Amino acid sequence: QMEGAYGLGRVAMAEEIAAWDVDVLPDGRGLPVGSGNAFDGEEVFADKCASCHGDFAEGVDNWPVLAGGFDTLADEDPVKTVGSYWPHLSTVYDYVYRSMPFGEAGTLTPDETYAIVAYILYSNDLIDDEFELSNENLANFDMHNKDGFVIDDRPDLEYATWRVEPCMDNCKDAVEITMRSVFLVETPPEGGTNSM
Amino acid sequence: MADMFKPSRRAFLRGGAAVAAGSVAGAAGAQSPDTLITELQDWASITGAGVDETPYGLPIRFEADVIRRNVEWLTASPISSINFTPIHALDGTITPQGCAFERHHSGAIELTKGDYRLMINGLVDRPLVFTYEDLERFPRENHVYFCECAANTGMEWAGAQLNGVQFTHGMIHNMEYTGVPLRALLNEAGLGAAGDFKDKWVYVEGADASSNGRSIPMEKALDDVLVAFKANGEALRMEHGYPVRLVVPGWEGNMWVKWLRRVEVTDAAVESREETSKYTDVYEDGTARKWTWVMDAKSVITSPSPQMPITHGKGPMVISGLAWSGHGQITRVDVSKDGGITWETARLGKQGDTKALTRFYLDTDWDGAPMLLQSRAMDETGYVQPTKDQLREQRGENSVYHNNCIQTWYVNAEGIAENVEVS
Numbered sequence: 299q300m301e302g303a304y305g306l307g308r309v310a311m312a313e314e315i316a317a318w319d320v321d322v323l324p325d326g327r328g329l330p331v332g333s334g335n336a337f338d339g340e341e342v343f344a345d346k347c348a349s350c351h352g353d354f355a356e357g358v359d360n361w362p363v364l365a366g367g368f369d370t371l372a373d374e375d376p377v378k379t380v381g382s383y384w385p386h387l388s389t390v391y392d393y394v395y396r397s398m399p400f401g402e403a404g405t406l407t408p409d410e411t412y413a414i415v416a417y418i419l420y421s422n423d424l425i426d427d428e429f430e431l432s433n434e435n436l437a438n439f440d441m442h443n444k445d446g447f448v449i450d451d452r453p454d455l456e457y458a459t460w461r462v463e464p465c466m467d468n469c470k471d472a473v474e475i476t477m478r479s480v481f482l483v484e485t486p487p488e489g490g491t492n493s494m
Numbered sequence: 495m496a497d498m499f500k501p502s503r504r505a506f507l508r509g510g511a512a513v514a515a516g517s518v519a520g521a522a523g524a525q526s527p528d529t530l531i532t533e534l535q536d537w538a539s540i541t542g543a544g545v546d547e548t549p550y551g552l553p554i555r556f557e558a559d560v561i562r563r564n565v566e567w568l569t570a571s572p573i574s575s576i577n578f579t580p581i582h583a584l585d586g587t588i589t590p591q592g593c594a595f596e597r598h599h600s601g602a603i604e605l606t607k608g609d610y611r612l613m614i615n616g617l618v619d620r621p622l623v624f625t626y627e628d629l630e631r632f633p634r635e636n637h638v639y640f641c642e643c644a645a646n647t648g649m650e651w652a653g654a655q656l657n658g659v660q661f662t663h664g665m666i667h668n669m670e671y672t673g674v675p676l677r678a679l680l681n682e683a684g685l686g687a688a689g690d691f692k693d694k695w696v697y698v699e700g701a702d703a704s705s706n707g708r709s710i711p712m713e714k715a716l717d718d719v720l721v722a723f724k725a726n727g728e729a730l731r732m733e734h735g736y737p738v739r740l741v742v743p744g745w746e747g748n749m750w751v752k753w754l755r756r757v758e759v760t761d762a763a764v765e766s767r768e769e770t771s772k773y774t775d776v777y778e779d780g781t782a783r784k785w786t787w788v789m790d791a792k793s794v795i796t797s798p799s800p801q802m803p804i805t806h807g808k809g810p811m812v813i814s815g816l817a818w819s820g821h822g823q824i825t826r827v828d829v830s831k832d833g834g835i836t837w838e839t840a841r842l843g844k845q846g847d848t849k850a851l852t853r854f855y856l857d858t859d860w861d862g863a864p865m866l867l868q869s870r871a872m873d874e875t876g877y878v879q880p881t882k883d884q885l886r887e888q889r890g891e892n893s894v895y896h897n898n899c900i901q902t903w904y905v906n907a908e909g910i911a912e913n914v915e916v917s
Contacts (some may be wrong), residue, residue: 302682306631307614307622314623314802315615318756321697321764350570360570371780376892383782386765393767396705399907400574403600403703427756447774447784456790461876466837472917473833473866473906479657479800479913480661 321394329391333432334413338419340427342410343417346399355380355421364420366493368442381422385447387439390415412436516592519881532778559583562593562626568649573601574704576643578664581800585814586666586843587851591731594667597643599704602733605753610701610737612721614677616789618756618873619684626737629723632674632682637720638850640818642666642745642789644773648895651886654913659799662901662913667849668818671741673722676715676757688759691716692761697764698740701755709751709763710742712788718743721754723876744820744849745787746895748773778890791879792898793817793827793854793871803903804860804909813840813856819873824852826872831858833902833916836880839868865905867914882915 324329343351350361357363367377376383380390395411397403406414416431424442425431431439509651544903553560562577571573596602599758608628615621643665649655680696688694691712699707720741724732730736735752742749748768763769763785775783795815798804804811817824824846828837838856846852854869871879882899904914 300515302622302684303678304632304682306628307624307682310613310615310621310623314613315621318613319615319758321699321758321766323760323762324765325762362570371776371782374776374891376776376780378776380771383771385770389552389765389767389770393771396702396707396794397600397767399701400571400600401703439753446780447770447782450748450783450786450788452790456880457877459878460878460884462878464837464870464872464878466828467837469837469917472837473913474917475866477653477915479654479705 320392320396322388322395324386324437326388326433328387329436330408331433331435332412333407333430333434334409334411334416335430335483336413336425336427337416339415339420342413346402346406347414348399355418364418370394370427371443371446379422380418381442382426383443383446385441385444387415387419387436387441390418406485452462460493496549501559505521506537506908509887515856522810526744530549551591553772555566557583560593562595564904565656565661574599576645576665578660579667579812580657580660581664581666581796581816583680584761584796585847585853586728587816587853589666589667589669589866591639591726591728591734594669594734595665597665597897598702598733599706600702603702603753604606605736606703607737610755612738612754612795613645613756614683614758615756616760617685617688618680618759619686622683623677624679629674629721629738632678633762634672634674635720636670636672636720637741638668638670638847639741639743640666640668640789641747642792642818642820642848644789644895646747647792647899648894650882650899650913651893651897657797657913658801659794659901660801663794663816665747665774666818666851669725670726670727671720671722672727672743673720673738676719676721676740677717679721679757680715680759683759685759688712693761695760695763697756697758697760698749698751698754699753699756700735701753704749706748706768707764707766708751708768709766710749712759714742714745738875744789744822746789749787768807773895775848775889775893775895777893783893786896789820790896790898791817791819791821791824791873791877793822793824793869794871794901795867795903797911798867798905798911800911800913802903804913808860808862809908811858812857813867815840815851815869816856817846817869817871818850818876819876820849820873822848822874824871825874827852827854828870828872829854829856830868830870831865834868834900837870862907864889864907865903866914867903867905867911868900870900 353362367379367382368376412431419425560580562584564577576597592756610626612624647664693710695709696715699705722741739750798812817827827840829840830837840854840856903911905911
């Protein structure tokens with residue numbers, strides 16, 4: 299085995315890697331063995347998720363909406379949800395398992411996570427409540443917006459045209475104010491509203 | 495010049511109390527001896543604070559408004575939220591850490607150096623665990639870089655919204671980092687197992703509940719990414735990732751993973767939540783850009799600005815601002831006082847570092863007429879900061895992130911500035 303240049307650090311043990319490396323790739327690598335359906339998921343979701351995300355994943359107050367919004371991405375106000383926007387189901391599993399519920403992350407079992415993910419799909423009308431989601435079939439699930447993303451194309455579309463010597467004089471005939479700030483942010487009181 | 499545009503007559507809602515233009519006589523116009531000079535002042539007679547009073551000091555109380563501020567209604571919870579650097583009141587380029595903006599997804603966590611562990615795993619010859627002490631034994635580098643949130647100026651896509659440069663442009667800070675190149679840690683684990691680097695990635699994540707996992711192409715990871723443990727000479731602040739954060743020069747702030755706990759070499763992007771649901775930019779037709787990592791050239795005038803009215807009346811004045819580019823050095827900043835009809839090239843405070851904030855000044859003489867102030871940055875690749883209309887023509891109004899448009903401040907005859915859009 300190759301030694302590093304400085305011989306610093308120690309070899310990570312399998313248990314340590316297993317504890318921290320829980321990421322799931324779009325092709326499903328990283329998924330733990332397990333399964334769950336929306337029928338079970340509804341109960342877990344009601345218990346652990348619905349207070350912020352709503353009984354039907356529709357979102358409470360300003361908390362994220364997880365369902366609906368299909369075909370709104372070109373609208374003036376797109377509704378970007380798991381159903382309407384997210385390209386891979388792997389991300390839903392990975393994020394829920396790792397970082398949800400908010401304030402109690404890392405407490406879900408793999409089966410609970412599969413059930414919650416199934417319930418989110420069900421809330422988006424993408425499966426029926428008996429559909430059994432598992433490490434076997436999760437990566438094959440076609441998300442509605444899977445083809446909705448392109449890799450950063452600014453170099454072609456923008457940089458090529460914006461790398462030019464700019465105008466310095468008589469750049470336009472006249473200038474008019476077309477919009478003024480909507481929210482006049484009053485300076486908060488002394489001491490401010492520092493969030494720390 | 496004032497005839498070139500037609501400012502509305504709408505009365506300002508903001509009070510004029512802070513703006514007593516020309517009412518305070520300068521030293522040159524004094525009619526009678528200044529008692530601050532002719533009378534003995536306390537501070538010239540009695541004593542001040544001892545050296546034992548303040549082991550670690552805060553700014554003098556008269557600067558109490560130079561603080562981070564948040565806007566409650568922007569997010570559902572202050573735990574996964576943003577606050578803003580008071581760039582209106584700062585000068586030079588280095589951001590004081592104590593008022594440098596914060597963006598957390600599950601709050602600022604407290605992690606001791608003793609509890610800190612960094613794991614390198616995945617396609618490496620031997621997966622490693624480092625302690626904090628291990629990191630300090632690698633050869634160190636110092637670099638100054640800006641960290642700009644991808645969402646900086648994001649509220650302004652559809653129009654002029656928030657009235658203050660702190661709120662429109664304050665999701666940014668600029669610090670001198672001390673740390674170890676990520677390359678050194680990856681080499682320590684051995685990259686033989688990674689094979690051809692061309693299609694390899696590193697997935698980086700934090701120790702906090704949100705984890706903030708992001709995928710970075712191997713080419714960038716081996717180039718200038720730093721694993722940093724000091725900023726502006728001292729340990730990172732808790733809210734900025736104490737004891738260790740990632741520094742990803744020129745790239746969107748989301749990728750500057752705080753409380754860094756794991757770096758995994760992979761053969762594909764993980765496409766985590768923070769690079770699919772978030773930090774993807776929706777076009778007008780509903781398709782979205784992903785992996786928009788670089789922050790393009792940008793600038794803004796910090797004074798005058800809505801929080802920094804002109805209070806001294808006509809005559810000599812300093813127009814001051816910041817410029818930066820994720821593509822390299824800022825080479826030039828132009829300033830317009832008439833909404834972009836004519837431009838003058840400003841003076842750089844000093845040549846800025848690559849991928850770092852650069853200060854510019856235009857020393858000018860104000861005749862008291864209203865102005866439409868703009869600044870326009872150019873970087874070493876020849877890229878010229880676009881107008882908001884140019885950006886919207888390309889991207890529509892819903893891309894949320896990466897708004898590097900030219901900002902306009904309308905300054906009226908009283909010296910009060912307002913966030914506006916112009917034709």
